[in-house]
Amino acid sequence: MAVDVPIVIIGGGVIGCAVAWELSRDSDGIFLFEKNPGITTGENQTSRNSGVIHSGIYYDQETRPLKASLCVKGNSLLYDFCTRYKVPALKTGKLIVATDQKEDEVLDFYLERARENGVARVEKISGSRVRSMEPNVKACSALLIPSTGIIDPVSFVYRLHTLALQNGVEFLTGTDVNQLEVYGDAIKMGVSYSDKKRDQVKAGLVINAGGIEADNLARLINPLLPYELDYVRGETYKFYGHKRPELRLAGMNVYPTPTAVVTPYGRHFTLGVHLTPTFESLSYPPTIGSTITVGPKLVPAESRKAWSGPSVKPEVFVEAVHSFFPGIRKEDLIWHQSGLQARLKKEPDFVIMQDPKAENFINLLGIDSPGLTAAPAIAGRVKAMVKDLL
Numbered sequence: 001m002a003v004d005v006p007i008v009i010i011g012g013g014v015i016g017c018a019v020a021w022e023l024s025r026d027s028d029g030i031f032l033f034e035k036n037p038g039i040t041t042g043e044n045q046t047s048r049n050s051g052v053i054h055s056g057i058y059y060d061q062e063t064r065p066l067k068a069s070l071c072v073k074g075n076s077l078l079y080d081f082c083t084r085y086k087v088p089a090l091k092t093g094k095l096i097v098a099t100d101q102k103e104d105e106v107l108d109f110y111l112e113r114a115r116e117n118g119v120a121r122v123e124k125i126s127g128s129r130v131r132s133m134e135p136n137v138k139a140c141s142a143l144l145i146p147s148t149g150i151i152d153p154v155s156f157v158y159r160l161h162t163l164a165l166q167n168g169v170e171f172l173t174g175t176d177v178n179q180l181e182v183y184g185d186a187i188k189m190g191v192s193y194s195d196k197k198r199d200q201v202k203a204g205l206v207i208n209a210g211g212i213e214a215d216n217l218a219r220l221i222n223p224l225l226p227y228e229l230d231y232v233r234g235e236t237y238k239f240y241g242h243k244r245p246e247l248r249l250a251g252m253n254v255y256p257t258p259t260a261v262v263t264p265y266g267r268h269f270t271l272g273v274h275l276t277p278t279f280e281s282l283s284y285p286p287t288i289g290s291t292i293t294v295g296p297k298l299v300p301a302e303s304r305k306a307w308s309g310p311s312v313k314p315e316v317f318v319e320a321v322h323s324f325f326p327g328i329r330k331e332d333l334i335w336h337q338s339g340l341q342a343r344l345k346k347e348p349d350f351v352i353m354q355d356p357k358a359e360n361f362i363n364l365l366g367i368d369s370p371g372l373t374a375a376p377a378i379a380g381r382v383k384a385m386v387k388d389l390l
């Protein structure tokens, strides 16, 4: 069967762009279809996240093995990429703080998990050491995780995009994929463009990196797939440190002790509302600024289009952080952003799989946090799958 294009990637968020760049280093004939008007314009998870380079400490090997391994691997690949291509990123380190004895015991559990997952140089430190690092943070003990950091996600995607372009990837923005069908050895795709014109494209191989739409796209090819989006969004406020200099943070990521939450779809842990440093400016090398983000708080979303906010009042955020960041008031918090997560019902891990009926259709489902961190490692994994198919 003659195909129009060898490889199509659906979705130009960080995952689609990372896959495009990774594949373009060895392959030609790659097209990326993105429904937003531009790669760094429009709503998606990549433009609405916290910009934290996670260490990989949270995910257990039993229920989240892919998140565990791809986050740890992605963490070091991401720092290497950012150094090589001058993307603003800083290894700030992170504190997971305990405010009482019960939380202190939970830290031991995560210290063990750090060892299981191969997260390097994590140690438990005393409350006085926490104060020497972050004088305005209150804790009786903490886990110190040196490999956590921050990145500017938009600069990262922009760099991936330009590198992929240089390697010959064709980016078709304003291109919405709305029909998919197995067509002999190919995948037939119905697309509509921003000028409302429609077209059909036959692709030899399709990679579904559609973020919060990936489950819908997967079901167009295979209605029996069990994966379904869990409508959740993260809401975030920000705190201008220069307005309350007595409360300024030195520049570390500060997280509460994780707690377990029971949802209709099973038991999840939650990272909790946390404090994330931001850059002063995006010049290179970047420096830490005085603004921090406070959040995200995960709340149910009414639809896949619920990008704007807020739905939760600042008091709730103050309440969530006051035990370890006392002194913050509701009038200190300014609305920052909300972002829908590609979290799946019933499946807590990333799902990276060829469709059982069409091996040339690769699904990337449930790529919620830590997808930004894991992006380079996810791209490497997809490349290995593609190599076996070509």
Ligand SMILES: Cc1cc2nc3c(=O)[nH]c(=O)nc-3n(C[C@H](O)[C@H](O)[C@H](O)COP(=O)(O)OP(=O)(O)OC[C@H]3O[C@@H](n4cnc5c(N)ncnc54)[C@H](O)[C@@H]3O)c2cc1C
Residues within 6 Å of the ligand: 010, 011, 012, 013, 014, 015, 016, 033, 034, 035, 036, 043, 044, 045, 046, 047, 048, 049, 050, 051, 052, 053, 054, 175, 176, 177, 178, 209, 210, 211, 212, 213, 214, 217, 233, 234, 235, 296, 338, 339, 340, 341, 342, 367, 368, 369, 370, 371, 372, 373, 374
């Ligand atoms: C609030 C929040 C905070 C987060 N914080 C972090 C963090 O600190 N660190 C971290 O590592 N991760 C974090 N994440 C997770 C991270 O942002 C995501 O895992 C990552 O951005 C996923 O990228 P993606 O490319 O898969 O999806 P997206 O960025 O959502 O991109 C998918 C793209 O596919 C396009 N698309 C969808 N359907 C179609 C179609 N039919 N045709 C054409 N195009 C289509 C969309 O327009 C979109 O641009 C966070 C996520 C959220 C929401």
